[in-house]
Amino acid sequence: MATEGTRIMEDINNGSIAINKSSYIRDFRVTISPIFEEILEVGARIRPLKASNSVIGWVRGPNMYERRLINSWYEDSISRIVAIMKIATSLDNTTIENLDIFEFKSLTRLISELIRADLTLYPYVSAYTTTSSSESLWAILKKRDIVDKKTIDMLDGKKIDIISTSEHTRLWYNLCSIRDRSKIRLDESYNAAMIASSMIGRKGASTLMSGLNKISKSLVPNIDEPWKEIVRVEIDKNFDDGWGHAHEDDSDEGLLREGQGMLDFDIHEQFMDKFYKQQMEEEQKRNEEIEDKVRSIEINSIEDSVSIMTEAELNRLQDINAQRRRDLAKRAVDSVVENIEKLENREQRIILGD
Amino acid sequence: MPQIKLENGIVSIEIGNRLFYFRRLTWLEEDNISNRPLNILSKALIRVDTLDIKEDSNKLEIIKALPNPIRERIYIIYKSMISEGRRSFTTSNIWVAPDIRTTIDKIKLEEDEQEEMIDNEVDMEIFQKSGLKGATRIG
Numbered sequence: 245m246a247t248e249g250t251r252i253m254e255d256i257n258n259g260s261i262a263i264n265k266s267s268y269i270r271d272f273r274v275t276i277s278p279i280f281e282e283i284l285e286v287g288a289r290i291r292p293l294k295a296s297n298s299v300i301g302w303v304r305g306p307n308m309y310e311r312r313l314i315n316s317w318y319e320d321s322i323s324r325i326v327a328i329m330k331i332a333t334s335l336d337n338t339t340i341e342n343l344d345i346f347e348f349k350s351l352t353r354l355i356s357e358l359i360r361a362d363l364t365l366y367p368y369v370s371a372y373t374t375t376s377s378s379e380s381l382w383a384i385l386k387k388r389d390i391v392d393k394k395t396i397d398m399l400d401g402k403k404i405d406i407i408s409t410s411e412h413t414r415l416w417y418n419l420c421s422i423r424d425r426s427k428i429r430l431d432e433s434y435n436a437a438m439i440a441s442s443m444i445g446r447k448g449a450s451t452l453m454s455g456l457n458k459i460s461k462s463l464v465p466n467i468d469e470p471w472k473e474i475v476r477v478e479i480d481k482n483f484d485d486g487w488g489h490a491h492e493d494d495s496d497e498g499l500l501r502e503g504q505g506m507l508d509f510d511i512h513e514q515f516m517d518k519f520y521k522q523q524m525e526e527e528q529k530r531n532e533e534i535e536d537k538v539r540s541i542e543i544n545s546i547e548d549s550v551s552i553m554t555e556a557e558l559n560r561l562q563d564i565n566a567q568r569r570r571d572l573a574k575r576a577v578d579s580v581v582e583n584i585e586k587l588e589n590r591e592q593r594i595i596l597g598d
Numbered sequence: 599m600p601q602i603k604l605e606n607g608i609v610s611i612e613i614g615n616r617l618f619y620f621r622r623l624t625w626l627e628e629d630n631i632s633n634r635p636l637n638i639l640s641k642a643l644i645r646v647d648t649l650d651i652k653e654d655s656n657k658l659e660i661i662k663a664l665p666n667p668i669r670e671r672i673y674i675i676y677k678s679m680i681s682e683g684r685r686s687f688t689t690s691n692i693w694v695a696p697d698i699r700t701t702i703d704k705i706k707l708e709e710d711e712q713e714e715m716i717d718n719e720v721d722m723e724i725f726q727k728s729g730l731k732g733a734t735r736i737g
Binding site for chain 1: 622626629680687690695697
């Protein structure tokens with residue numbers, strides 16, 4: 245007899261209980277889908293190019309493959325820049341060459357912003373592949389050659405050239421092909437399971453059928469799961485920046501790198517050296533102030549009372565005063581050394597990872 | 599007060615009763631220029647009064663003949679005048695996707711809220727049926 249829990253699980257599995265869908269994912273999908281449709285269908289996000297608020301043409305962010313192509317086609321940086329501007333805008337060569345330095349900087353900044361904006365979409369390609377928008381687009385685009393060059397004719401007669409397919413399109417195309425193959429394989433497996441169930445009975449084939457049902461559910465369009473599993477990109481931290489990172493990377497390589505940094509007198513060492521000198525200077529200054537104070541007390545005391553001493557008594561008094569000064573100075577220096585030792589010990593502990 | 603004008607992209611500056619005319623330079627012309635006031639002004643100089651200066655060596659000689667402080671001032675005036683009417687490029691309607699971490703955090707937050715809500719509902723139902731409070735929180 246099935247318990248309440250197993251009954252609920254079965255209901256969820258059969259699809260008779262609908263699990264609440266995320267409204268955030270739904271809204272996000274609705275926002276991002278038309279943007280992907282534009283990239284996949286048109287080839288790029290083309291936007292009006294405005295100069296002092298009036299539209300003078302069109303602009304887009306050249307994709308990674310285009311930038312790579314241009315880098316291999318042209319050797320000098322000027323030709324590369326002109327080529328990038330030519331494919332990124334609808335401006336002609338003369339207009340590009342006649343820009344002044346500030347206009348040029350403004351345009352390059354705009355193009356790099358568009359490239360960055362397009363790149364922010366890239367991590368969401370795989371999740372978009374599972375949407376109904378992607379499925380309907382795939383039905384049309386799978387028959388087309390995705391690597392062809394094309395020229396987009398804008399309605400005002402201006403043209404935008406696309407010399408290579410974007411990284412978004414390439415990834416989407418590959419993922420959709422895999423999804424397509426998975427669907428075909430699933431259909432074949434269902435057929436095989438049906439044949440098997442006639443031989444081994446429905447109960448015997450139930451495990452296989454439930455496995456296939458699970459796969460089938462993952463291929464339903466507009467599910468939430470792929471959006472929850474967006475690829476996370478961990479950026480490697482640069483440990484070779486000249487600062488101490490022993491507490492972040494305590495591997496053998498990390499410790500060797502830190503050791504080498506110490507021997508090479510890296511920024512961290514320079515900082516510690518400067519800090520050490522600064523501390524020493526501060527303490528010396530304080531020491532001098534103390535000495536001044538002692539001296540002023542001595543002078544005051546001489547002014548206050550006058551006593552006649554023998555030469556031996558005077559020498560003894562001078563010796564006592566000198567000893568007192570030496571003691572005070574030694575105490576001050578000792579405290580500095582102690583502070584520095586403490587600092588060094590702390591640094592040592594950090595390096596050793598204690 | 600010396601006469602300073604900008605007409606059709608050409609800056610005219612009066613220096614010692616003579617009018618010096620400077621044109622706007624392109625980014626290609628300004629690229630990799632060292633000793634900027636001297637070289638930029640000599641490249642931009644096109645005319646003195648009614649005399650057209652065509653040879654680069656002549657342009658350089660004329661600008662070199664100016665005393666350094668005057669050359670610096672002319673350079674500043676030229677640069678500020680030429681910036682008038684300069685275009686700055688923009689676009690519109692460009693959507694930037696949120697950072698992946700932000701998306702994941704928002705989805706997680708929504709999930710947590712939903713779970714909390716469901717737990718409360720189940721708690722309530724169990725309490726109504728059995729009188730046990732906080733059953734879903736056990737373990």
